[in-house]
Amino acid sequence: MDLSVWLALLALFFAGGLTPGPAVMLVMSTSLRYNARIALIPAVGISAANLVWMTLAASGIATFAASLPVVLTGLKIAGLLFIAWLAWSMASTDPAQPRASAALAPLRTALFGRGVGLQLLNPNALVFFGLLLPSYFDAARPVIPQAAIIMGTVTMTEMLGLTVYAWAADTMNRRFQNPDFARWFNRFAAAAMLASALFAAFLTTAR
Template identity: 75%
Template sequence: MDISVWLALLALFFAGGLTPGPAVMMVMSASLRYRAPTAMIPALGVSTANLLWISLAATGIAAFAAQLPVVLTALKIAGLCFIVWLAWTMATADPHRPRARAEQAPARANLFGRGIALQLLNPNALVFFGLLLPSYFDHEKPVLPQALIIMATVTVTEMLGLTFYAWLADAMNQRLQSPVFSRWFNRLAAAAMVGSAAFAAVMTTTA
């Protein structure tokens, strides 16, 4: 992979990692409830799902599927339904309950699985990995080394962004310690999550 292509890829996913979307909202909400270290469990789920997306992009399957209207529509509907459900659970969470400790959090597999499911069904991921990422592969060169470089780059940038937001939410919660703040943050995060996914869904329609 040429250094210029890698720098362009780094800029794309670094900006994407810092842009609040469904994954960021999920991690921040988990951080408010369980603290930042536990919030990194769904973050790892998101990064794991990214590896599958990159594999699909490397083989051309993601780009091929993105050109099939029926597949594209099914993915968008499933993704939006799942994100709306997640947003509803966030918006209706009881802010008066004491913050749960890590050992009282839902099973780690559940948090990890939510992160994977969110990213696999996330219309934002479809835009990045199905429509944008395939253009960064040079198919005249071996695909595997390029895929490994992209996996490492995307994982590092994604985790940096999610870690930043997890600790930011944790710091805000520790400073304010207000049920009212938690309630309104979760409601705004839920709205942002749905709005971001809906916007991405429209983009895939018009792309």
């Protein structure tokens, strides 16, 4: 992979990792409910799902699936329903309850599973990995080394961005220990999560 191509890839996913979307909102919500360290569990799940997406992109399956209207529509509907459920769960959280301790957090596998499920069904992921990422592969060069570089780059930028948001939410929670603040933040995060997914679904339709 040429250095210029790698730098373009780095810029794309670094910007994507810092752009609020369903994955960011899930991590921030988890951080507000528990703490930043616990919020990294769904972040790891999101990164694990990214590896699946990148494998599909490298093999050409993601682009092929994105070119089939029935598959594309089914994926978007399933993703929007899952994200709508997550958004509702976030918006309906009772902020008057004491902040849950890490010891009382749901099973780590459940939080990890939420991260995986969200990213596998996230229309934003379809845009990045199904429509944009394949163009960064050079057909004249071996696929496996390129895929390894891309996986490492995307995982690093994704985890960096999600970690920043996790700690930012944790800091906000400590500074604004107010039920009204938590209530409105959860509602805003839920709306932003759903709006981002709807926009991505529309974008793939427009393309």
